[in-house]
Structures are given as structure tokens and as C-alpha cells.
Amino acid sequence: MNSLPASQPIIEITYLIASTLFILSLKWMSSPSTARRGVRAGEVGMLLAIGGTLLQHGIVDYKWIAIALVLGSGIGIPLGLVQMTAVPQRTALSHAFGALCVTLVGTAEFYLRSPDLSPFIMAALSMEVILGSLTFTGSLMAAGKLQEVLPQRPLTYKGQNLVNLSLLAIAVAVAGYLIMHPGAKQLFPVIVGIPLVFGVLMIIPIGGADMPTVISLLNSYAGLSAAAMGFGLGSKLLIVAGALDGSSGLILSVIMSKAMNRSFGNVLFGAFGQVQTSAVAGQEAKSVRSATADEASAILAAANKVVVVPGYGMAVAQAQHKVRELYDALSKRGVEVRFAIHPVAGRMPGHMNVLLAEADIPYDKLVEMDDINGDFAQTDVALVIGANDVTNPAARTDSSSPIYGMPVLDVNKARTVMVIKRSMSPGFAGIDNPLYYMDRTLMLFGDAKSFLNDIVREFGGGGQN
Amino acid sequence: MLIDGLFVFMLAAFIGFEVIRRVSPLLHTPLMSLTNALDAIAVVGAIVLVGRHENRLSFLLGMLAVIAATSNIVGGFLITDRMLKMFKTSRPTKP
Numbered sequence: 001m002n003s004l005p006a007s008q009p010i011i012e013i014t015y016l017i018a019s020t021l022f023i024l025s026l027k028w029m030s031s032p033s034t035a036r037r038g039v040r041a042g043e044v045g046m047l048l049a050i051g052g053t054l055l056q057h058g059i060v061d062y063k064w065i066a067i068a069l070v071l072g073s074g075i076g077i078p079l080g081l082v083q084m085t086a087v088p089q090r091t092a093l094s095h096a097f098g099a100l101c102v103t104l105v106g107t108a109e110f111y112l113r114s115p116d117l118s119p120f121i122m123a124a125l126s127m128e129v130i131l132g133s134l135t136f137t138g139s140l141m142a143a144g145k146l147q148e149v150l151p152q153r154p155l156t157y158k159g160q161n162l163v164n165l166s167l168l169a170i171a172v173a174v175a176g177y178l179i180m181h182p183g184a185k186q187l188f189p190v191i192v193g194i195p196l197v198f199g200v201l202m203i204i205p206i207g208g209a210d211m212p213t214v215i216s217l218l219n220s221y222a223g224l225s226a227a228a229m230g231f232g233l234g235s236k237l238l239i240v241a242g243a244l245d246g247s248s249g250l251i252l253s254v255i256m257s258k259a260m261n262r263s264f265g266n267v268l269f270g271a272f273g274q275v276q277t278s279a280v281a282g283q284e285a286k287s288v289r290s291a292t293a294d295e296a297s298a299i300l301a302a303a304n305k306v307v308v309v310p311g312y313g314m315a316v317a318q319a320q321h322k323v324r325e326l327y328d329a330l331s332k333r334g335v336e337v338r339f340a341i342h343p344v345a346g347r348m349p350g351h352m353n354v355l356l357a358e359a360d361i362p363y364d365k366l367v368e369m370d371d372i373n374g375d376f377a378q379t380d381v382a383l384v385i386g387a388n389d390v391t392n393p394a395a396r397t398d399s400s401s402p403i404y405g406m407p408v409l410d411v412n413k414a415r416t417v418m419v420i421k422r423s424m425s426p427g428f429a430g431i432d433n434p435l436y437y438m439d440r441t442l443m444l445f446g447d448a449k450s451f452l453n454d455i456v457r458e459f460g461g462g463g464q465n
Numbered sequence: 466m467l468i469d470g471l472f473v474f475m476l477a478a479f480i481g482f483e484v485i486r487r488v489s490p491l492l493h494t495p496l497m498s499l500t501n502a503l504d505a506i507a508v509v510g511a512i513v514l515v516g517r518h519e520n521r522l523s524f525l526l527g528m529l530a531v532i533a534a535t536s537n538i539v540g541g542f543l544i545t546d547r548m549l550k551m552f553k554t555s556r557p558t559k560p
Contacts, residue, residue, distance in 0.1 A: 022503050023480055029496050030487040032552040039546045042503055046538055053509040059516030061524075068515060068528050072535020079536060080543025084551075087494060087544070094501045094541060097533040104530040105510045108523040120467050219497055226507045231470045233510050239470055240477040245504040247481030252493060343490060350493030354548050362555035368490055 007055045014052030015237040021045030022241055026248070032363055049237060084358045085315055088347040089146035092215055096139035098222045102229050103132035107192060109232060115183030122182045124231035126175035130195045131225035137199030139218050145203070146211060146347055154207040167198045208312070209389065211347045213256040217264065220249025252349045259343035259369075261395075261406040288424065291442040293454030296418055299442075300455065303380035303416075306330060306337045307372065309409055310352050311345045313386015313421070314448055322452035323385065324359040329459040338365050340372045340382075340409050342390035373410045382414035384435075385448050386421075392433045402431055417441040420448050495548040502541025508534035 021041045028038030054065070082090045106128040110117070117125070144150035171194040174187055206214050227242025229235075257264055291299075300306060308327075314320060330337050339361065345352045353366055376382060384391055391411040394401040411417055412435050419436060421443060435441060444451055488496050511534055514527030 018506070019477075022506075023477075023484065025499065025503065026481070026484045026488070026496075029492055029499060030484070031489060032492060032549070032554070035492060035495065035549045035552070036546060039499065039542055039549065042499060043542050046502070046506065046542075049506055049509055050512065053512050054516075056513055056516070059513065061516050061518045064518070064524070064528060065512055065515050065531065068511075068531035069535050072532040073539045074536075075532065076536035076539030076541075077543065079540035080547070082544070084548070087498075087548075090540075090544065091494075091497055091501065094498070094537045097537050098501060098504050098507065101505065101507045101511055101530040101534040101537075104526040104533070105507065105514060108514050108526040108530075109510075112519055112523050216497070219500065223500070223504055226504050227474060229507055229510055231467075231474075234470070235509065236470070236473045238506060238510065239473045241503050241506040243474050243477035244481040244485075245500040247478050248485045248496065248500045251482060251485050252497065255490070255493075341490070348494060349497065350490060350495070353491045354494045354551070357548070357551040357553070360551075360553065363491055363552045364554045366491060 007057065011052040011055055014048045015235075018045040018049040018052070019237055019240040021048070022244060026244060084354055085318060086147075087354060088211065088215065088351060089143045091348060092139045092143035092146055092218070095215070095218045095222045096136050096143065099132045099135035099139060099225060102222075102225045103129050103136060103192065105229060106132060106232065107188070110188055111185065114185055114188075115181075117182035119179045119182075121232055122179045123175075124228050126178060126191055128225050128228035128232055129192050130171055130175060131221050131228065132195075133192050134195035134199035134202065135218055135221040135225060137196045138203050139199075139222075141200055141203035142206075142211065142214060142218060145206075145208065152208045155204045160201075160205060164198060164201050167194050167201070171195055171198070208347060209344070210260075212344045212349050212351070213253055213260065213262075213264070215348050216249050216252035216256050218249070220246050220253060223247070223249055256344055256349060259407060261403070286437045288436050288443050289439075289441065290445055291418070293444070293451060294458050296442065296444055297455045297458035299416060299418070300326075300330060300335070300381055300383070301333060301459070303330075303335055305375075305379045306335055306381045306383060307340050307376065307379045307411075307414065308337065309340045309342075309382060309384045309387050309391060309411055310356065311342075311385065311387025311390060312347060312351075313388075315346055315351065315355055315386070317386060317448035319385060319448040319452055320355045320359040320361075322449050322456065323356070324361055325456045326452055326459075327361055327365075329456055333459075338367050338372065338375075340369065340411075341366050342369050342387070342409055345387055345390055369407060369409055376410045376413040379414040381416045381418060382411045384411060384417065384419040384421075385452070388421075388433055389431060391435055392431065394431070394434050398434075411435060412438060412440075415440065418444055420444045420446070420451050422447065491552070492549075495545045498541050498545045498548070502538050502545065505534040505537035505541065508538065 022045050025038040025042035028034040174190045223242050223245025230238030327337050393412045395403045395406040395408045511527050511530035514523050518524050
């Protein structure tokens with residue numbers, strides 16, 4: 001039944017409609033009010049594309065397709081139901097799965113069609129498997145670091161970049177040879193194997209604070225490898241989807257690296273871990289002022305405008321629901337509470353927004369850095385919860401600071417600054433934060449969740465007003 | 466064929482840049498999980514491998530590829546929708 005060539009135009013039309021729906025899907029993501037429609041459009045497009053593919057000429061084995069689809073759904077459903085705090089590692093894991101699929105298909109296509117591969121098809125296949133396999137292991141490493149089954153500290157050694165780049169150069173050279181001699185089957189494992197190793201080595205020197213950029217870059221690679229697969233198979237649908245995903249990842253990486261004032265090259269080859277020692281040199285004990293929960297709640301209750309600055313520490317302490325309770329308690333008293341979101345706060349783009357939305361904080365209270373920075377001077381209390389480097393005023397003033405030039409939230413301009421922090425140990429990048437030593441700053445030492453709980457309890461008792 | 470593909474790629478990349486530039490930073494996390502699900506359209510290539518069953522290697526690699534991609538499709542759409550459901554505004558939404 002599938003040998004009818006008449007099914008071909010129908011398949012092409014389903015692919016065309018699917019591509020259109022994919023573009024609409026991303027277009028509707030521009031605003032929260034239409035975004036869910038975007039998901040529906042994507043789902044319909046996907047079903048159409050899969051349905052169209054099943055009509056394809058030469059497909060004989062439907063049973064195993066069905067089994068694979070069921071097994072994949074069985075893995076996908078739990079991955080779709082993870083907790084919101086686990087979203088960064090889930091995302092990294094799904095980049096890995098996407099890249100795995102592309103690499104496997106590329107490998108199978110090579111062994112099916114070699115040596116009858118035109119230089120162009122072979123080039124597409126090479127790009128597909130090189131990008132696919134380095135994204136596969138790179139994303140697994142990133143997921144491991146985010147899940148904290150691997151050490152989060154960047155691991156660096158001398159000559160690291162030279163080793164990594166030489167490996168990649170060898171893989172590209174072998175791919176070049178295969179393009180001229182597509183019959184050299186024994187060489188194909190090289191262009192899969194070396195990038196697999198490269199993916200691991202590429203992520204080893206990357207620390208947690210760089211994850212938002214890296215995860216976006218891996219997203220982009222996953223998209224480009226799918227587009228390369230489209231070239232290899234002559235599928236315009238795949239080219240479109242891959243190009244969309246690739247450009248999305250690229251835009252996000254550009255936004256993230258701009259928000260850290262670093263180039264891609266610097267993120268991938270710079271290893272943040274190395275530069276910090278000089279910054280921590282000022283060892284003389286500077287004094288800080290600390291406060292208790294009831295002092296903090298009294299100051300908050302007396303404020304008119306409060307800006308909360310969340311960071312990765314809030315996610316680690318799972319404190320977002322306590323933040324909501326504080327938001328409710330303060331709003332009830334007529335205090336205006338808003339949230340200042342730095343683009344790289346957390347471990348992936350938009351991480352803080354999702355956590356705060358999960359805690360039912362209305363999204364119109366979540367304000368981007370550029371829109372809120374001018375308001376800090378009129379803010380009574382800036383409450384920093386688990387954020388560090390993104391609030392560091394040294395990024396603006398101290399040209400010797402490793403993060404000099406990085407755009408930061410102007411928290412230090414608020415009338416009172418409160419920082420919830422476990423201890424005085426420096427943040428992830430190991431950079432001291434002068435914010436903590438200002439006269440206007442009160443350090444609230446403790447676990448974010450339990451400290452916020454204590455503050456909220458003060459409000460609940462109604463004692464302080 | 467080559468030039469056809471490059472045309473499509475170039476146009477889709479431009480559309481991608483223009484459309485995604487307009488996505489609010491608020492939604493960058495769901496955006497990433499959505500593009501991930503869409504990218505799993507690579508499943509069509511894998512389905513063909515399994516369905517044609519040309520030899521054991523291509524069949525086995527195809528099976529694994531279908532499983533990996535399907536888990537991304539199902540998981541990706543599911544979590545994107547869960548995230549988007551959480552975004553609420555304090556103002557009454559326009560009908």
C-alpha cells in the first residue's frame with residue numbers, strides 16, 4: 001500500500017503545514033497570554049509530521065515503530081513531570097537525547113549508503129555526527145554538573161584548550177578525508193568517537209555560573225546538527241526545525257554571554273576558575289552588619305517599595321514558596337513588592353521566572369534588569385536572596401575585578417540592602433562582593449527558606465508594625 | 466538540492482532570529498524546552514530507518530533514535546505546558 005507514489009505530495013503537504021505550525025508555535029511564545037496556544041500548534045505540527053512520515057514509501061515495519069514510540073513516551077512522561085527546580089538538568093538531558101537521535105540516524109545512514117555518498121551529503125552527515133556526538137556527551141556532562149552528581153567546580157589543567165582544539169581539528173580533518181573517500185568505512189567511528197570525548201572535555205572546565213550560556217550553546221548545536229541531518233536526508237522540514245532551534249539557542253547564548261560581559265570563546269575556553277585568586281587577596285577582615293529576622297521584618301514592614309533580588313541560592317534552598325508568603329504578607333500591608341531578574345540569575349535562561357511563577361507570583365511583578373535598575377534609588381529595601389555576583393557593584397567600579405564590565409543589578413543604590421546568605425564565603429566565582437560591607441547593608445545569615453519563614457512568622461503574629 | 470536546502474535554511478534561520486528575538490525573557494526557559502521538543506522532529510528520519518528495516522544495524526540505531534526523540538517530544542511539550550500554566554498576572558487578563 002505504501003508503494004503508491006501518489007502519497008508523496010500528501011506527505012510533502014503535511015510537512016509544509018508542520019513547518020508553518022512550528023514557526024507559529026515560536027511566534028506565539030512571544031507573550032505569556034498566547035504561549036500555550038504555541039504549545040498546541042507545536043503538538044499538532046508534530047503529529048502531522050509523524051503521521052505523514054508513516055505514509056512514506058517503503059515503510060513496512062509498523063509494529064516496531066509503535067513499540068519505539070511507546071517506549072519513548074514512557075521515558076518522556078516522567079521527564080515532563082520533574083520538579084521545576086530540576087528544569088535546568090532536564091533541559092540539558094533533553095539536549096543530549098536530541099543529539100543522540102541525530103547521531104544515531106547519521107551513523108545508520110552512513111553505513112547504509114556508503115560508498116554512494118556525494119561530497120555534499122557526506123559533508124552534511126559529518127557535520128551531523130560531529131555536532132551531534134559532542135552535544136550528546138557535552139549535555140550529559142552539563143546535566144551531571146547541574147544535578148550535582150559531578151563536581152560543579154571548573155576543572156582546568158595546563159594546555160587544556162590546545163588538547164581540546166587539536167582533538168576537534170583531527171575529527172574535522174578525518175571528516176574532510178571521508179568527504180573525498182566516502183567508502184572509507186573504517187574511519188567513520190573516528191568522527192563519532194573523537195567528538196564524544198571532546199564533548200566531555202569541553203564541559204570539564206565550565207563552572208555552574210556559566211551554565212546559562214553553555215546550555216544555550218548546546219541547544220544551538222543540537223539544532224544545527226538536526227539541520228545538518230535535514231541536508232543529509234533532503235528533508236526541508238528538518239532543515240526548518242533545526243534552523244529554528246539553532247537560531248533560538250544562538251540568540252539565547254548571545255543574550256547570556258552579553259549579560260556576563262563575556263564572549264562565547266571566553267566562556268568555552270576562558271575557565272572562570274583561574275582568574276579569581278587576585279580578587280580575594282584583600283584578606284583584612286572587613287566588618288559587616290548583621291540583623292535578625294524580627295529586625296528585618298520590622299524594616300520591611302516600614303518600607304513602601306521593596307525589590308526582591310533572587311538568585312541561584314533561592315533555587316538551591318527551594319525558598320520560592322516562602323518568598324511568595326513574604327510577597328503576600330507585604331502586599332497585604334500595602335508594600336509594593338517587585339522582583340529584579342538578572343538574565344543569568346540561576347542556571348539557565350529564565351530560570352528565576354519559572355521558579356517564581358511556580359510559587360504563584362504574578363509575572364507582571366517580575367522585572368528585567370534594564371527596566372528596574374533605574375528604580376533602585378527610590379527603593380526602600382532591596383532584599384537579595386541567594387544572588388551574589390549579579391549584585392556586585394565592583395563590576396561597575398573596580399576595573400581589576402574579574403567581573404568588571406558585567407551588567408549588574410544596582411542593588412547598592414537602594415536605601416537599605418538586606419542579603420540573605422549562609423555565610424560570608426564568596427560566591428561561586430570566588431569574587432568578594434563589596435555590597436556586603438556597606439553601611440546600608442544588613443546581612444541576614446542563615447538558610448534562605450528558614451530565614452524567610454522566620455520573617456513571615458513575624459508578620460503573621462502581627463506584632464511588628 | 467544543495468542550493469534548495471541552503472535557501473530553506475537561510476530563510477528559516479532569519480525567521481527564527483526575528484521571531485525569537487521577540488520572545489519575552491520571562492519565557493526563556495519554556496522557549497528552550499519548546500524548541501527542544503520541536504527539534505525532536507528528527508524522529509521522522511529515525512522512523513524511516515526503523516520502518517524500512519534494511520539491515521540489523523540501521524534498525525537498531527533507528528529504534529534507539531526513535532525512543533530518544535519521542536521522549537523529547539512527549540517530555541518537552543508536557544513540561545513546556547506545565548511551566549506556561551504557572552505564569553499568571555495580577556491584573557485581570559483581557560478576554
